[in-house]
Amino acid sequence: MGDPALSRRGFLAASVAGLGATALSGCGGGSDGGSSSGTTTIEWWNISTTEPTRTVWAGLARKFEAQNPKVKIKIVQLENDAYKSKMTALTASGKLPDIFHTWGGGVLKQQVDAGLVEDLTDGTGSWADGLLPVAKEPYLLDGKAYGIPFDIGMIGFWYNRTLFGKAGIGAPPTTWSGFLEAVTRLKSSGVTPLALAGKEKWPGMYYWAYLAMRTAGVGALRKAADSKDFTGAGFVDAGRHLKELVTLQPFQKGFLGAAYSTPTGQAATVGNGRAAMELMGQWAPVVEADAGKGLGANLGFFPFPEVEGGEGKLTEVFGGGGGHALRSGAPQAAVDFLKFFATETTDRELVRKTGVLPVVPAAESVLTDPNLKAVQTQLKAATGFQLYLDQAYAPAVGQEVNDSVAALIAGSKSPEQVAQSITGAAEEAQ
Amino acid sequence: MTSAFLPDKRSGPAVGLPPAAERADRGRSRRRARDWLTAVGFQLPALVLFIALVLLPMLFALYAALFRWGGFGMPSDYVGGDNFTRLFQDDVFLGDLWRCLVLVALSLALQLPFALGMAVLLNQRLRGRAVYRMLFFAPYVLSEAITGVLFGMVFAPDDGLADHVLGAVGLDGLGGEWFADPSSVMATLFLVMTWKYFGFHMMLYLAGLQSLPAELTEAALIDGANAWQRFRNVTLPLLAPTLRISVFLSVIGSIQLFDLVWVITQGGPDHHSETMAVTMFQFGFRRYQAGYASAVSVVMFGICLVFALAYQRFVLRRDLEGATTTMRGNGK
Numbered sequence: 001m002g003d004p005a006l007s008r009r010g011f012l013a014a015s016v017a018g019l020g021a022t023a024l025s026g027c028g029g030g031s032d033g034g035s036s037s038g039t040t041t042i043e044w045w046n047i048s049t050t051e052p053t054r055t056v057w058a059g060l061a062r063k064f065e066a067q068n069p070k071v072k073i074k075i076v077q078l079e080n081d082a083y084k085s086k087m088t089a090l091t092a093s094g095k096l097p098d099i100f101h102t103w104g105g106g107v108l109k110q111q112v113d114a115g116l117v118e119d120l121t122d123g124t125g126s127w128a129d130g131l132l133p134v135a136k137e138p139y140l141l142d143g144k145a146y147g148i149p150f151d152i153g154m155i156g157f158w159y160n161r162t163l164f165g166k167a168g169i170g171a172p173p174t175t176w177s178g179f180l181e182a183v184t185r186l187k188s189s190g191v192t193p194l195a196l197a198g199k200e201k202w203p204g205m206y207y208w209a210y211l212a213m214r215t216a217g218v219g220a221l222r223k224a225a226d227s228k229d230f231t232g233a234g235f236v237d238a239g240r241h242l243k244e245l246v247t248l249q250p251f252q253k254g255f256l257g258a259a260y261s262t263p264t265g266q267a268a269t270v271g272n273g274r275a276a277m278e279l280m281g282q283w284a285p286v287v288e289a290d291a292g293k294g295l296g297a298n299l300g301f302f303p304f305p306e307v308e309g310g311e312g313k314l315t316e317v318f319g320g321g322g323g324h325a326l327r328s329g330a331p332q333a334a335v336d337f338l339k340f341f342a343t344e345t346t347d348r349e350l351v352r353k354t355g356v357l358p359v360v361p362a363a364e365s366v367l368t369d370p371n372l373k374a375v376q377t378q379l380k381a382a383t384g385f386q387l388y389l390d391q392a393y394a395p396a397v398g399q400e401v402n403d404s405v406a407a408l409i410a411g412s413k414s415p416e417q418v419a420q421s422i423t424g425a426a427e428e429a430q
Numbered sequence: 431m432t433s434a435f436l437p438d439k440r441s442g443p444a445v446g447l448p449p450a451a452e453r454a455d456r457g458r459s460r461r462r463a464r465d466w467l468t469a470v471g472f473q474l475p476a477l478v479l480f481i482a483l484v485l486l487p488m489l490f491a492l493y494a495a496l497f498r499w500g501g502f503g504m505p506s507d508y509v510g511g512d513n514f515t516r517l518f519q520d521d522v523f524l525g526d527l528w529r530c531l532v533l534v535a536l537s538l539a540l541q542l543p544f545a546l547g548m549a550v551l552l553n554q555r556l557r558g559r560a561v562y563r564m565l566f567f568a569p570y571v572l573s574e575a576i577t578g579v580l581f582g583m584v585f586a587p588d589d590g591l592a593d594h595v596l597g598a599v600g601l602d603g604l605g606g607e608w609f610a611d612p613s614s615v616m617a618t619l620f621l622v623m624t625w626k627y628f629g630f631h632m633m634l635y636l637a638g639l640q641s642l643p644a645e646l647t648e649a650a651l652i653d654g655a656n657a658w659q660r661f662r663n664v665t666l667p668l669l670a671p672t673l674r675i676s677v678f679l680s681v682i683g684s685i686q687l688f689d690l691v692w693v694i695t696q697g698g699p700d701h702h703s704e705t706m707a708v709t710m711f712q713f714g715f716r717r718y719q720a721g722y723a724s725a726v727s728v729v730m731f732g733i734c735l736v737f738a739l740a741y742q743r744f745v746l747r748r749d750l751e752g753a754t755t756t757m758r759g760n761g762k
Contacts, residue, residue, distance in 0.1 A: 092503045198610070199698050254587030256699035257610025264586040396717040410612065410700035429719075 104138025154319030239415025578693025
């Protein structure tokens with residue numbers, strides 16, 4: 001009768017060991033961009049498994065092949081999570097694909113430190129200089145460029161113009177005290193000020209991350225990760241400011257159990273006009289309309305407010321995007337492809353058909369959606385950038401930030417404890 | 431596993447045997463060797479699978495628990511018992527243990543008696559009892575993931591079916607935040623667990639009840655025992671083996687609870703519904719601290735093993751007597 005217990009346990013243990021097996025199998029499968037009879041074959045690993053992007057990208061690869069008859073592009077597409085684990089295994093094995101998807105930040109740095117990524121600073125400088133500066137930020141390490149962006153986005157407040165009007169708020173707030181004031185006004189007009197997906201934790205983390213950027217300054221989050229010390233005054237202040245907000249009870253009923261994109265989740269709550277704001281990325285309008293009714297022209301966007309007396313500025317953005325990097329020693333044809341992928345013609349097609357924000361400034365003329373235009377305006381004017389924490393930090397640290405901030409919002413951790421917990425996780429993660 | 435292929439003990443030691451007997455003995459030992467080979471040949475495929483997919487991963491988890499390990503490549507950063515020390519200082523894990531106890535206690539005190547009551551009820555001659563049996567058993571057939579999504583919607587604050595129903599009968603005050611409130615999440619979770627699993631236990635009891643000889647109840651009836659006395663002194667003792675198995679399955683199920691919790695709350699709000707398996711998943715597959723996650727799984731395994739062995743030794747012994755092959759009484 002011990003058997004059911006044994007086999008269930010065994011199964012769980014097997015899944016842990018399965019990770020090891022994945023790593024081992026990864027060692028065997030290197031990509032060999034071999035050239036036979038004068039043709040170069042390039043492997044292009046990406047995560048565009050959904051339509052319409054999948055088809056558009058494949059079409060672009062064929063177009064490039066037509067322009068360069070001696071080059072063949074082999075597309076390998078993996079779903080997001082599968083891609084991440086496969087890449088971890090490949091990094092351990094020491095050989096990466098010729099062209100591969102990257103989010104930049106901590107993971108890219110690991111690969112660069114292992115000597116696996118081509119330095120693109122000189123090879124692409126001539127044409128990459130013209131790309132949107134903020135879009136290139138995630139791939140800049142120690143002043144060198146290791147990736148070329150094809151998408152960029154940022155987090156900000158999405159708000160319901162009607163509900164703001166009803167509460168008598170003229171213009172969106174630009175300071176934290178102004179923001180708290182607006183929250184109070186919305187509450188007294190009988191409107192739920194903010195929707196939050198408490199169950200999923202990452203949407204709550206945005207508040208803390210932005211507040212830390214505004215109090216401690218834009219470089220502080222990166223510096224703290226390097227020095228493994230999040231106990232600085234700025235971080236504790238960020239927690240205190242978040243606590244000020246939480247004390248006003250601004251979130252929808254039952255927010256601690258709410259998901260993000262379900263029919264009763266954060267996006268739907270805003271999309272159905274039942275909460276006035278959410279702090280979310282450039283994808284928010286699409287999800288609001290998908291999970292709820294959507295607000296259409298009634299939806300507005302404003303950047304995260306400044307904190308009075310803090311180091312940060314209104315124009316410093318928290319965000320991220322997608323880009324491509326090359327393995328070290330990748331053939332010249334791979335660089336040519338990156339150049340082709342970042343031309344105005346290609347970018348126009350990407351913006352028009354796949355809904356990404358333009359990284360080539362001239363391509364923004366095809367942007368028609370007013371909401372995306374508003375985000376694009378912010379991005380263009382950005383004076384500082386912080387990458388999403390789950391991409392910038394080691395997974396253990398990123399998760400601890402999410403977890404501790406969720407505890408702060410639920411009222412079980414103090415701002416000081418949040419700072420200590422994250423520091424603890426950073427020390428442990430090495 | 432089974433002693434069917436163990437060497438035959440009937441053949442005693444061959445001391446000073448005459449040549450003919452010696453030859454016969456040699457023939458027997460050859461046959462014995464062939465038997466062994468046959469046995470090994472038949473068991474090999476199953477054995478290889480068992481070792482590769484169950485035993486080795488288990489031993490590997492035990493090994494990995496001693497390392498600080500990200501889950502990729504081989505573990506190399508040996509930390510000894512640090513993962514376990516950290517585990518037993520972690521409020522979340524200690525909370526997991528406490529919640530596990532709470533669930534076990536609630537299951538034994540409420541869910542199983544309820545299932546027993548329903549089983550006794552549906553064992554009576556009752557119009558449409560087959561329909562009721564099927565209805566009550568149906569939730570058990572549903573997958574945990576679907577159950578989770580379903581009840582996530584039912585208990586959505588304000589919009590969910592639960593609040594609407596309570597509102598319709600004028601009990602709005604009872605409606606709360608269900609899964610979203612740290613103080614009510616465990617109770618709501620237990621409600622869903624009961625809905626999901628009581629049918630299974632009810633079926634077990636029904637099967638047990640139907641195998642009881644009717645004569646005994648009749649005899650008690652003739653002796654003038656009332657319904658309660660008949661239940662307490664005749665039915666219950668005879669049902670005891672079934673009850674013991676049902677308790678065993680319920681406890682092991684509570685210790686390993688994962689899917690329902692993961693789908694509905696992911697352990698939240700603020701860890702108030704987290705179980706050991708959820709903690710293990712968080713660390714193993716979200717934080718990529720596979721060494722620490724292995725330590726969690728080792729502790730879970732230890733708890734299950736100790737419970738299973740103790741339960742078999744002290745509670746199930748009578749039921750298992752004769753059901754499994756033991757070395758006792760062999761060779762006689």
